[in-house]
Amino acid sequence: MTLLAVERIKLLTTRSPWWCALTALVLTSGFTALVVGNASEEFPATVATTQFAYSFGMAVIMVLATLAITTEYRFGTIRTTFQAVPNRSAALLAKTTVVAVLALVIGEIMAFASWGLSLLLQPEADLALNGTADWLNVAGVGPACALAAVVAVAVGILVRHSAGAISLVLIYFLAVESLVPIIPSIGDDIYKWMPFNVLHKFVTGDGASNAGRVADAGAPLSTSTLSPGWALVYFAVFAVGLLAIAIGTARKRDA
Template sequence: MGVLTAERIKLTSTRSPWWCSAIVVVLSLGLAALVALVTSIDTGDAGAGEGPPALTPGMAVSGVTAFGVMVLMIMATLTVTSEYRFGVIRSSFLAVPNRTKVMLSKTALVGVYAAVLTFVLALVSFVVAKLIAGDDAPMLVLDGNWQAIYSVPIYALLCMILAVGVGVLVRQSAAAISLIVLWPLLIEPLLGAFGSFGRTVKPFLPFANADRFLAVEQVATDWHWGVWGSLAYFAAFAVIVFAGALVVVNRRDA
């Protein structure tokens, strides 16, 4: 509990977590409102075109999953790389020689915070989209679609575990953030775009499996397991990276 308290003080006494949280709130709710507003406008002009896009709970919370979690991953990485940059990590390891306990406490704190925040934002984003779209979005209901809500905090928690692991392995803020941002947004889409090779590799890409669990996946792919198997695959990947980080942090000098 003492280690958790110390990590909580470090997290809440710096500006970056507050700024990141504010950005997450603005992006999540702002995109939910924008998507609902665009849907409502398209509905009014449905006679002139092909009709409005189907606004679903997954689309309503897409601001949380696509941008909010990404910002929280950057925040989680900075909780590690900033301490290495300013040498604070040495004081932490001197106070608590068990380095594994320090990293587990840091990850648990950031992970629980991200899970709670994203769950609340997913619910609020759904409500905001529903209020704006109203009767123009008949598919925007939670009956049978609760996975769009409860999958968000699960995904956020696993992403925090992965982000802390990457931060420990890389140690440099710029390099770690670049890897976290480019991995799901550039590297995996490029690998999945190479014809038959992409179709073969895509089921084994971690964030592609996470997107499938979040019901974001739209392209037909020959998956080797179900939706929950995709979650287990992404979870295993995050845990393996974090376990490797624990091994490295206990062997390398601070």
């Protein structure tokens, strides 16, 4: 508990988490206002469309998570941390836990803020959370952001440099996976198992909350063949596995 308290203080007494949280909220709310505010009979507002911009907020949260660890390497405070806590695994797990919890909270705030804003913009639309699919579409954003933050921390531990780690995380998240389907013959099959495509399946499901929405009115659905529950497990295993590799690497090299 002491390690968690220390990491919480270190994280929340810097400016970057607060600026990243504000940026994530502004980005998602802004894009939601554009999409839902322009809804029409042809492109109706649904629960799914209220979360159209969650991936933009997730990208900012991943930047926050990367900075949480790489700034320690940049300023050399990681050496002090490892001197105070010789068990590097415990120290890094504590930091990852704090970052993941913060990402969960930010993710839920931006998801429900987008949903609430949509209710104000389209009071006549059917935006009630009536079933599991609707709740996953909104409340599922928080857990998705938490696991994405774990991946970002792992990359930060491996790369250690802020610019390099952030570039790697964002390029992969925003570009690399989307380019996989263009690989001849096998691209689509590979893409079904790409980590963030599978995570997207957890949030959007099979489109059960998209009733009345045409395809162009919201973000594309995941092509993963897994159920939402197994999609979450799949990405969690990927995130924990990458973190384990990162911690194992950090234990073997100089701080």
